[in-house]
Amino acid sequence: MSSIGIKLPLTYSANDGFNMIKTIRQMAKQNFKMLILTIPGERIMEPNFGVGLSTFLFQNGSRASKGIKQRIQNQTQTYMPAIQLTSIDINTSPDTNSMNISIAYSIPSLGINDLLEFTI
Helix, strand or coil, rough: CCEEEECCCCCCCCCCCCCCCCCCCHHHHHHHHHHCCCCCCCCCCCCCCCCCHHHHHCCCCCHHHHHHHHHEEEEEEHHHHEEEEEEEEEEECCCEEEEEEEEEEHHHCCCCCEEEEEEE
């Protein structure tokens, strides 16, 4: 089967050399994940690219939630306009100092509905 791109993080595969992305759904999900995790200024020649979830880690829970949602919406509109956000759910846990983020999205032109989940 032909490949679209390299799956990140890099891992070795006996079949392909490195594990490869073989569907548009997987490629779209990986690209969207990279948009969410990249810290603005981290990508060369695109200083505004990225949401930077880790930058919200030490902010107040409700303030961080609002900032994350707004940043995800703005970045998705700018860099991945084919993606339509269905919902963004953020649950904070002060006991474990963690934040669970679920982003439901769709790509109508490709008939894709999917979910990205992060814990920071």
